[in-house]
Amino acid sequence: MASSRTARETATTGLYGSRIGTTVGRTALTEFIGTAILVFVGTGTAVASAATGQATYDSLAVVLAFGFTLTALAAAFGHVSGCHLNPAVTLGLAVTRRFPWPAAGAYVVAQLAGGVAGVAATWAVFGAAARDQGQLGATVPLGGISAGQAFLAEALVTFVLVLVVVSVATDDRAQAAIAPVAVGFALAAGIFVAGPLTGGAVNPARAFGPDLLAGQLSSLWIYLLAPTVGGVLAAVVYDRLLAAGEPPEA
Secondary structure, three states: OHHHOOHHHHHHEOHHHOEOOOOOHHHHHHHHHHHHHHHHHHHHHHHHHHHHOOOOOOHHHHHHHHHHHHHHHHHHHHHHHOOOOOHHHHHHHHHOOOOOHHHHHHHHHHHHHHHHHHHHHHHHHHOHHHHHOOHHHOOOOOOOOOHHHHHHHHHHHHHHHHHHHHHHHHOOOOOHHHHHHHHHHHHHHHHHHHHHHHOOOOOHHHHHHHHHHHOOOOOHHHHHHHHHHHHHHHHHHHHHHHOOOOOOOO
């Protein structure tokens, strides 16, 4: 069971059975590429209608774009870097000593840079209208939503996502084959809930790039801090309270 792992196993085994080595250059590059792809597909779907002047997609398409893309990336890159693609995941794992802090710093930088690169690709593909009409898919609290409500929404949905991630991707008892699907579904569920309130970032890197390049900076602190709080809390709850649980004997 997960609670009986040795310190060495915890320190060297990452998400989806990936191995944590002494150098992080290539794995950080994988995080950069994966985050860029996730943000490009998601924001590209979000701005398509505004940028083309056609009713191409609706909010459901955006939810599915992010969820399906994360599922595919987790299956493709999980064994390479652990496919965090989200600073809230990385920092949650680091706080619970499931990931080394020096590598966590490199991952977070790579993820934030990937968010910028991904939305820059969206801007390049869809042109000026992607920013002028579509705001590059930037996440901002919708009208009538207070900063406190937005913070709570982003923290809660990220809590759900990271709880699923650490449960299915770090615990040997979980079915490895279903882990990417569960994680993708959890992201989609989070965007379903938070989308009408905050745009549904559920990821500081997803918010950082679009908000930065679109000039939507006044609420960016919410999307950097709230998911991080939710993600760290989820990792701690699973590590301290849930990981050692077993069904009662008949």
